[in-house]
Amino acid sequence: MPESDLHLDLSPTGPRRAALAAALRDAVRTGRLAPGTRLPPYRALAADLGVARNTVADAYAALVAEGWLTARQGSGTRVAERVAARPTSAPGKPPPHAAHAPHDLRQGQPDATAFPRTAWIAAVRRAVTAAPHDAYAPGDPQGRPELRAALADHLARVRGVRTSPDHIVICSGVAHGLRLLLGGGVLAGPLAVEPYGLPFHRGILDAAGVRTVALGLDPAGARTDLLATHPGTTGRHGARAVLLTPAHQFPTGGPLAPARRTAAVDWARARGGVVLEDDYDGEFRYDREPVGAVQGLDPDHVVHLGSVSKSLSPAIRLGWMVLPPRLTDAVLAAKGQREAWAGVTDQLALADFLTSGQYDRHVRRMRQRYRTRRAALLDALARTAPHVEVTGIAAGLHAVLRLPDGTEAATVAAAARAGLALDGLAAFRHPDSPQPHRDGLVVGYATPPDHRFPAALDALRRVLPPPPQHGAGAA
Amino acid sequence: MPESDLHLDLSPTGPRRAALAAALRDAVRTGRLAPGTRLPPYRALAADLGVARNTVADAYAALVAEGWLTARQGSGTRVAERVAARPTSAPGKPPPHAAHAPHDLRQGQPDATAFPRTAWIAAVRRAVTAAPHDAYAPGDPQGRPELRAALADHLARVRGVRTSPDHIVICSGVAHGLRLLLGGGVLAGPLAVEPYGLPFHRGILDAAGVRTVALGLDPAGARTDLLATHPGTTGRHGARAVLLTPAHQFPTGGPLAPARRTAAVDWARARGGVVLEDDYDGEFRYDREPVGAVQGLDPDHVVHLGSVSKSLSPAIRLGWMVLPPRLTDAVLAAKGQREAWAGVTDQLALADFLTSGQYDRHVRRMRQRYRTRRAALLDALARTAPHVEVTGIAAGLHAVLRLPDGTEAATVAAAARAGLALDGLAAFRHPDSPQPHRDGLVVGYATPPDHRFPAALDALRRVLPPPPQHGAGAA
Numbered sequence: 001m002p003e004s005d006l007h008l009d010l011s012p013t014g015p016r017r018a019a020l021a022a023a024l025r026d027a028v029r030t031g032r033l034a035p036g037t038r039l040p041p042y043r044a045l046a047a048d049l050g051v052a053r054n055t056v057a058d059a060y061a062a063l064v065a066e067g068w069l070t071a072r073q074g075s076g077t078r079v080a081e082r083v084a085a086r087p088t089s090a091p092g093k094p095p096p097h098a099a100h101a102p103h104d105l106r107q108g109q110p111d112a113t114a115f116p117r118t119a120w121i122a123a124v125r126r127a128v129t130a131a132p133h134d135a136y137a138p139g140d141p142q143g144r145p146e147l148r149a150a151l152a153d154h155l156a157r158v159r160g161v162r163t164s165p166d167h168i169v170i171c172s173g174v175a176h177g178l179r180l181l182l183g184g185g186v187l188a189g190p191l192a193v194e195p196y197g198l199p200f201h202r203g204i205l206d207a208a209g210v211r212t213v214a215l216g217l218d219p220a221g222a223r224t225d226l227l228a229t230h231p232g233t234t235g236r237h238g239a240r241a242v243l244l245t246p247a248h249q250f251p252t253g254g255p256l257a258p259a260r261r262t263a264a265v266d267w268a269r270a271r272g273g274v275v276l277e278d279d280y281d282g283e284f285r286y287d288r289e290p291v292g293a294v295q296g297l298d299p300d301h302v303v304h305l306g307s308v309s310k311s312l313s314p315a316i317r318l319g320w321m322v323l324p325p326r327l328t329d330a331v332l333a334a335k336g337q338r339e340a341w342a343g344v345t346d347q348l349a350l351a352d353f354l355t356s357g358q359y360d361r362h363v364r365r366m367r368q369r370y371r372t373r374r375a376a377l378l379d380a381l382a383r384t385a386p387h388v389e390v391t392g393i394a395a396g397l398h399a400v401l402r403l404p405d406g407t408e409a410a411t412v413a414a415a416a417r418a419g420l421a422l423d424g425l426a427a428f429r430h431p432d433s434p435q436p437h438r439d440g441l442v443v444g445y446a447t448p449p450d451h452r453f454p455a456a457l458d459a460l461r462r463v464l465p466p467p468p469q470h471g472a473g474a475a
Numbered sequence: 476m477p478e479s480d481l482h483l484d485l486s487p488t489g490p491r492r493a494a495l496a497a498a499l500r501d502a503v504r505t506g507r508l509a510p511g512t513r514l515p516p517y518r519a520l521a522a523d524l525g526v527a528r529n530t531v532a533d534a535y536a537a538l539v540a541e542g543w544l545t546a547r548q549g550s551g552t553r554v555a556e557r558v559a560a561r562p563t564s565a566p567g568k569p570p571p572h573a574a575h576a577p578h579d580l581r582q583g584q585p586d587a588t589a590f591p592r593t594a595w596i597a598a599v600r601r602a603v604t605a606a607p608h609d610a611y612a613p614g615d616p617q618g619r620p621e622l623r624a625a626l627a628d629h630l631a632r633v634r635g636v637r638t639s640p641d642h643i644v645i646c647s648g649v650a651h652g653l654r655l656l657l658g659g660g661v662l663a664g665p666l667a668v669e670p671y672g673l674p675f676h677r678g679i680l681d682a683a684g685v686r687t688v689a690l691g692l693d694p695a696g697a698r699t700d701l702l703a704t705h706p707g708t709t710g711r712h713g714a715r716a717v718l719l720t721p722a723h724q725f726p727t728g729g730p731l732a733p734a735r736r737t738a739a740v741d742w743a744r745a746r747g748g749v750v751l752e753d754d755y756d757g758e759f760r761y762d763r764e765p766v767g768a769v770q771g772l773d774p775d776h777v778v779h780l781g782s783v784s785k786s787l788s789p790a791i792r793l794g795w796m797v798l799p800p801r802l803t804d805a806v807l808a809a810k811g812q813r814e815a816w817a818g819v820t821d822q823l824a825l826a827d828f829l830t831s832g833q834y835d836r837h838v839r840r841m842r843q844r845y846r847t848r849r850a851a852l853l854d855a856l857a858r859t860a861p862h863v864e865v866t867g868i869a870a871g872l873h874a875v876l877r878l879p880d881g882t883e884a885a886t887v888a889a890a891a892r893a894g895l896a897l898d899g900l901a902a903f904r905h906p907d908s909p910q911p912h913r914d915g916l917v918v919g920y921a922t923p924p925d926h927r928f929p930a931a932l933d934a935l936r937r938v939l940p941p942p943p944q945h946g947a948g949a950a
Contacts, residue, residue, distance in 0.1 A: 006632050006633065007632065007634055009635065009767055027631075027632075030637065032631035032632060032635065032636075032637065033631065034628045034631070034632075037628065037632065038832070044839075109613060112608050112609060112610075112612040113608045113611075115608075115611035117603050117604065117606075120603065120820070121599060121600050121603050121604070124596060124599045124600075124603075124820070125596050125599075125600070128595065128596050128599075129592065133587050133588045134587060135790060136587040136588075136590035136788040136790050137584060137587040137788075137789070138584060138789040138790070139789070139790045153509045153512065156502075156506065156508070156509070157482065157502075157507060157508055157509075157512065158481065158482045160482050160484065162505065162507065172647075172815060172816055173815060176815065176816075200811075200812070292482050292484055313819070314613045314614070314813065315610060315611050315613070315614050315814070315818070315819035315820075316818055316819065316820065317814070317815065317817065317818045318818070336675075337675070338789065339790070340647060340648060340650055340651065340792065341651075341792055341816055342792065342818075343790070343791055343792045343793070343818045343821045344788070344790035344791065345599070345790075345791065345818075345820060345821060345824075346818045346820060346821070357513070449608070
């Protein structure tokens with residue numbers, strides 16, 4: 001800390017040197033000045049306090065003599081290395097997710113060790129250096145133009161999205177997008193949803209007072225073909241918006257069939273409503289059939305939502321909404337006069353990451369890595385638990401393991417006892433889902449670092465229920 | 476773009492080469508593939524689409540022959556430089572604040588040209604390189620431990636705040652802090668406030684359904700001495716929290732007198748309530764009297780809120796709450812399971828900026844720059860408008876110019892006509908303020924870049940009302 005700023009309350013009367021020494025002593029004693037902290041130069045502190053330079057020098061010298069401070073040639077005056085008690089310090093409490101299970105197969109998290117640090121630092125350097133000065137003024141709530149232009153190109157190329165930078169709004173993630181759309185007065189509830197989904201999103205909708213209407217689900221995906229006749233999505237008070245995960249139903253895993261995509265868009269047109277397309281992992285597909293965004297079918301009736309949470313890291317808080325032009329102004333109004341959420345450094349760096357090709361390169365590298373893990377998961381299950389059906393693995397960062405009826409809760413509990421973090425399918429089920437639950441596990445195979453993945457698979461294998469006994473009395 | 480990802484929908488029947496060529500042609504024609512975009516290598520696209528490598532090579536060659544693509548040795552195959560129409564592109568609309576007034580003396584914005592880019596880039600590089608892997612996992616909603624530790628030391632040293640990293644929660648700005656505290660169920664309304672304040676904050680409180688009760692204001696600051704008897708802050712349904720700007724009343728400019736600070740804390744203790752201390756510009760003081768944080772008086776009854784909006788840039792979306800220990804869990808519960816707002820790169824970089832001394836160095840440099848501007852403002856007014864009283868200039872990035880009664884609205888209108896952006900004091904007045912309004916202008920002297928500041932002062936001088944005529948008939 002070569003130059004420190006320091007606030008001291010000097011008693012207004014009495015000798016300045018003694019008052020300053022007392023104030024410094026108090027600051028060290030109470031822990032306000034931490035051990036090792038470098039004090040400001042005499043000159044600087046003297047100017048701040050309106051006292052003579054020698055007064056500061058004398059006070060420092062007195063405290064060095066008393067052992068509160070240390071002075072060493074070339075490193076200035078520092079607080080001595082003694083433990084200073086902080087008055088309000090509570091006993092150390094681990095943060096909520098610090099208590100890691102030894103094995104982590106929770107869905108939704110990319111391998112944190114794979115974040116492309118060097119490339120990201122380079123992107124920050126290039127982007128911050130090149131940014132115009134207004135990048136550091138209060139931000140446009142629509143998001144940086146560099147990023148919106150890069151996203152318009154990228155999403156067109158990779159996801160088949162048709163838009164212009166004018167109709168993209170940057171946010172801090174898909175959840176923020178949902179808050180703006182449904183809590184910000186842009187769209188009114190109720191909202192039709194899939195019968196399985198992210199509980200976190202349902203929590204946001206509940207907090208915004210938005211009622212959700214669960215659709216059915218079959219092998220072709222959510223029953224959007226019934227939107228036009230479903231009692232919750234017809235009539236004056238029925239839903240005019242539907243939230244879907246068309247590329248990869250979350251978390252059960254199938255893509256929405258072409259006819260169901262068309263049905264959703266047709267319904268939105270007929271109702272004057274919108275389809276909210278949560279494209280949470282559209283970039284990670286392993287089979288031969290790319291599944292484009294529904295948005296490309298009708299940019300005027302689909303809001304396309306995405307983020308970098310899966311592709312880069314959930315710690316980079318950036319997402320986007322591609323909006324029907326008629327909704328753009330309302331979303332901007334909900335967001336406010338100035339950008340209050342998305343930091344400019346991340347926005348500029350992501351724009352550079354996209355246009356320089358680093359983003360594609362990283363996604364390609366991760367897709368290869370996850371493909372290998374997915375193969376290892378399938379191989380381990382085929383060898384040791386061939387009775388467990390695996391679904392939803394054509395895309396994304398997780399698989400669904402179908403379990404025999406009535407075994408899910410016990411399996412999740414056994415996993416917890418074995419130090420294996422994962423979720424049962426029931427955790428994602430809408431409380432009013434119209435169809436019966438099927439037992440299953442949601443296995444995120446992207447979460448652990450590479451070297452811990454085999455052990456996590458081994459832990460998984462050990463907690464899976466045995467094959468159902470046919471003819472139990474046969475033995 | 477050395478390696479591109481590309482989504483294409485191939486017709487499922489017919490020759491692959493023709494289908495691919497048609498899909499590529501369509502992508503270029505509709506603008507999904509922008510001019511200059513580099514196409515993926517044959518090998519990569521072939522693998523993605525499940526076609527032979529030669530099929531891709533042939534399709535590329537056909538489109539090069541047709542003029543859609545160009546191929547050059549060493550730079551791969553790119554989309555030809557012809558303008559591709561984007562179907563939903565609207566006519567260019569400037570973002571809300573792009574229509575800059577020629578002169579900008581609005582308050583609250585530091586000089587955007589002074590952001591310390593080089594030092595910030597270096598901090599990002601150091602911090603991202605050194606971060607543990609879990610930095611890129613889903614974030615702890617309390618904020619990175621590196622940043623909370625750095626802030627605990629910094630705020631103790633510079634502002635006299637007494638806390639520990641356990642009781643700091645990172646947020647994306649002071650406004651986000653208020654949303655969490657008052658919209659998140661941590662504190663119930665009504666809330667006592669100063670009679671002048673930021674309309675943006677009042678808007679947040681209104682949106683959260685929190686009624687505000689305006690206190691009076693005199694030269695010693697907000698009338699916290701009346702909190703114990705004020706009808707809005709006593710009784711069962713009275714306010715139990717008061718929002719203050721003790722270092723520098725916003726925007727009128729005085730510090731809260733010592734007796735008023737004590738009165739606020741005493742009231743909070745007696746009511747079982749809290750003081751919310753918005754320390755929005757506590758680091759920018761120009762006189763000899765440092766004004767410490769009220770939080771230091773009673774860490775159990777004061778929430779200290781701050782951000783980097785004034786000290787670094789409003790485009791870096793980071794703020795903090797220093798909380799009474801009994802409130803920490805409730806604030807974390809309001810924030811959610813994972814960090815949804817504050818990006819990890821900014822958090823890590825700010826921690827480095829604080830502990831490396833770069834933050835202090837930047838604040839010191841800016842304080843000197845703003846001191847010079849403040850002197851230029853005072854000098855210009857003394858020379859050309861000696862009848863205009865200037866107040867609130869011991870600290871911060873703005874001054875208040877007192878105007879003759881009844882001239883404020885006309886002066887603000889004249890400024891707008893002259894291309895000078897600034898606000899009248901009335902814009903900040905609480906609608907139920909208990910005392911009459913005094914006309915004035917709020918002049919932010921930090922906003923323009925250095926080279927435009929003299930012209931902005933000149934524009935200001937020209938719109939100020941003339942001195943009141945005493946004995947108008949004397950001529």
